[in-house]
Amino acid sequence: MRVLAVCLVVLACATLAGAQDTTGVEGGVRVGIAYRPGTLPAVVVLPARADASAFRSVIARDLDYSDLFEMIALPGYDATDMFGSPADSVSAPSVALNYALYRAFGAEFAVQFTGSGAAPVMVLHRVSTGDLLRAFPLDTAAMARGDRFYAHRLADDIIRLTVRATGIASTQLAYIRSGEVRVVDWDGEGDRWLTRTGGQALSPEWSPDGRRIVFSAQEDGPWRLFEFDLSRGATPRLVFGTGTGLNFAPAYSPDGSELVFSRGTNGTSQVFAVNLRDNCCLRRLTVGEFADNLNPTFSPDGSRIAFVSTRVGVPQVYVMSSEGSDQRLFAPFDFGVTGASHAPTWSPDGQWLAFHRAVGGRFQVFVMDVRSEQVRQLTSTGVNTDPTWAPDSRHIAFRSTRTGTGQMWIMDIDTGRIRQVTRRGGVRLPAWSPNLPAAMTSVP
Amino acid sequence: MKRSTVILVGLAVATMGACGGTPPPPPPAPVNQDSIDAERVRLDSIRRAEEARGDSIRRAEEARRDSVRRAEEAARREAERLRNVIAERVYFDFDKSEIRAGDAEILDHKLAILRANSQLRIRIAGHADERGSDEYNLALGNRRANAAKHYLVSRGIDASRVETVSFGEERPAASGSTEEAWAQNRRDEFEITAGGDGLTAPSGE
Numbered sequence: 001m002r003v004l005a006v007c008l009v010v011l012a013c014a015t016l017a018g019a020q021d022t023t024g025v026e027g028g029v030r031v032g033i034a035y036r037p038g039t040l041p042a043v044v045v046l047p048a049r050a051d052a053s054a055f056r057s058v059i060a061r062d063l064d065y066s067d068l069f070e071m072i073a074l075p076g077y078d079a080t081d082m083f084g085s086p087a088d089s090v091s092a093p094s095v096a097l098n099y100a101l102y103r104a105f106g107a108e109f110a111v112q113f114t115g116s117g118a119a120p121v122m123v124l125h126r127v128s129t130g131d132l133l134r135a136f137p138l139d140t141a142a143m144a145r146g147d148r149f150y151a152h153r154l155a156d157d158i159i160r161l162t163v164r165a166t167g168i169a170s171t172q173l174a175y176i177r178s179g180e181v182r183v184v185d186w187d188g189e190g191d192r193w194l195t196r197t198g199g200q201a202l203s204p205e206w207s208p209d210g211r212r213i214v215f216s217a218q219e220d221g222p223w224r225l226f227e228f229d230l231s232r233g234a235t236p237r238l239v240f241g242t243g244t245g246l247n248f249a250p251a252y253s254p255d256g257s258e259l260v261f262s263r264g265t266n267g268t269s270q271v272f273a274v275n276l277r278d279n280c281c282l283r284r285l286t287v288g289e290f291a292d293n294l295n296p297t298f299s300p301d302g303s304r305i306a307f308v309s310t311r312v313g314v315p316q317v318y319v320m321s322s323e324g325s326d327q328r329l330f331a332p333f334d335f336g337v338t339g340a341s342h343a344p345t346w347s348p349d350g351q352w353l354a355f356h357r358a359v360g361g362r363f364q365v366f367v368m369d370v371r372s373e374q375v376r377q378l379t380s381t382g383v384n385t386d387p388t389w390a391p392d393s394r395h396i397a398f399r400s401t402r403t404g405t406g407q408m409w410i411m412d413i414d415t416g417r418i419r420q421v422t423r424r425g426g427v428r429l430p431a432w433s434p435n436l437p438a439a440m441t442s443v444p
Numbered sequence: 445m446k447r448s449t450v451i452l453v454g455l456a457v458a459t460m461g462a463c464g465g466t467p468p469p470p471p472p473a474p475v476n477q478d479s480i481d482a483e484r485v486r487l488d489s490i491r492r493a494e495e496a497r498g499d500s501i502r503r504a505e506e507a508r509r510d511s512v513r514r515a516e517e518a519a520r521r522e523a524e525r526l527r528n529v530i531a532e533r534v535y536f537d538f539d540k541s542e543i544r545a546g547d548a549e550i551l552d553h554k555l556a557i558l559r560a561n562s563q564l565r566i567r568i569a570g571h572a573d574e575r576g577s578d579e580y581n582l583a584l585g586n587r588r589a590n591a592a593k594h595y596l597v598s599r600g601i602d603a604s605r606v607e608t609v610s611f612g613e614e615r616p617a618a619s620g621s622t623e624e625a626w627a628q629n630r631r632d633e634f635e636i637t638a639g640g641d642g643l644t645a646p647s648g649e
Contacts, residue, residue: 179614200614203579221567221609223582246586246610249579262583264610267590269583292583308580315540315580340539342577356577363577385577430579 062155224329262294285324563639585610
């Protein structure tokens with residue numbers, strides 16, 4: 001029915017193009033993403049009056065990028081009087097919707113912009129049952145100053161109320177370009193500097209509350225860890241115990257009170273932990289005279305740490321308790337066949353571990369089901385590295401050279417749909433934020 | 445030259461003194477041309493002797509300066525040579541941190557200089573090519589720097605004299621993504637951090 005409604009463009013084309021990693025098989029590699037079109041609820045985002053149209057566009061794009069809906073696109077919505085104009089009438093703002101019409105187009109949900117000039121309202125409808133789910137009075141001041149995160153948060157509200165899922169619209173990604181930490185909104189907007197060290201920064205990571213970013217940096221040889229408090233905008237603070245030597249690849253514990261990281265010892269690198277709350281208690285979690293142990297990442301329940309070890313020669317992914325005991329191989333590999341594996345990162349729901357692994361001399365992003373320890377390859381075009389999880393545990397961002405330059409891309413691991421976030425090259429080591437509190441996202 | 449002028453003036457005065465006051469001047473005394481010539485010869489010889497003496501002092505001074513300059517130049521060149529020996533890089537195989545057999549000799553030369561100059565301190569910087577992950581390459585560079593340090597320390601150099609750092613893949617020596625560039629980038633660099641002036645060559649060299 002949706003397809004037959006000729007004036008509607010279901011974004012199947014974009015989806016097919018985006019799913020190239022599922023179909024592009026290189027070097028005899030089989031990829032295991034199953035895309036099932038037509039199973040998502042369809043949503044129509046109705047036209048808004050001129051002063052809210054940019055705001056409407058942000059919300060529509062957020063719903064699209066969530067990969068939770070099929071978007072019913074209106075053909076050039078300025079000319080869509082057939083759907084009824086947005087209600088500009090001051091006297092009788094209407095929230096009535098021709099449910100039968102949108103049901104005919106296959107819509108499950110509709111987002112409508114209505115209300116009076118001074119009191120605009122966004123209304124969320126369940127078209128299939130003819131219910132008004134929620135009316136959101138809109139903050140005209142936030143819309144007027146172009147507060148994109150105001151729109152992002154409303155998009156996440158819509159997602160929660162409709163499909164009862166965690167939206168990821170109110171997130172940002174930190175990454176490295178030209179030796180500095182930058183942040184960009186998840187939809188590619190608002191790309192900006194976070195640090196101006198003039199040195200060399202690597203490995204940014206967000207604290208679980210989204211208020212701090214830790215990174216490693218060097219100017220004259222030693223790699224130190226610094227924590228940047230976003231709510232204060234202060235200069236980065238040196239992390240206790242990391243003033244000398246080689247300290248890199250940090251990760252927060254789930255409650256944000258502890259940091260695990262890699263530290264150069266006399267000959268190798270090992271996993272250490274430090275207490276951030278009390279600025280104390282540097283302790284060592286791994287030993288190894290001949291092997292590096294690095295790149296720790298906490299399980300979300302805090303009980304385990306996955307990390308990279310070179311104990312069999314080629315770096316592979318291992319796991320241990322948060323105290324360093326019970327170390328064992330985590331992501332299975334064939335000795336002498338499987339390539340080096342790097343940069344593991346645990347999904348926020350604990351179900352997945354993403355990492356990158358060399359396939360035919362090129363890195364590709366993989367994901368492992370933590371329970372079954374089954375590994376599948378997610379990418380095959382270009383070189384793809386350093387995956388990082390969105391708060392929904394369904395999207396990953398990673399660095400890809402598929403266009404010829406190092407850019408940040410996002411993939412929905414359920415459908416394989418991908419999109420490009422950045423347009424300037426030189427992107428390294430992306431790190432996805434949690435859903436950000438309002439204080440963290442005021443317009444800079 | 446000054447002295448000979450004075451003598452000539454003296455001669456003139458003596459000649460005038462012989463003329464007296466008012467009486468008409470007597471016919472000039474016959475000039476003894478021989479004595480004037482003899483005086484001239486004497487003054488010339490004095491002048492030549494003075495000049496010769498000055499020249500010889502100058503030559504001696506120049507010779508002394510030359511020899512100092514040559515010695516300094518030689519010392520400078522020697523120190524430069526020793527510093528170059530310290531700075532000579534060692535290279536590594538892909539994803540390896542073992543010192544190659546052929547590179548042990550490079551480290552042996554550094555070892556001798558470190559032994560002969562107890563004030564000398566160095567920093568070893570380990571580097572990687574771009575092929576590992578960004579973070580893994582920091583660990584790899586650390587292993588490479590420490591491999592060279594271990595070589596020196598295990599042969600008697602105090603560990604406190606050898607500092608290590610890792611730059612991972614952050615400071616490539618050669619750009620590009622070719623095997624040639626990668627081979628150039630998998631390296632240890634050696635830098636003098638203290639005591640690099642007036643290096644003494646190891647005995648037996």
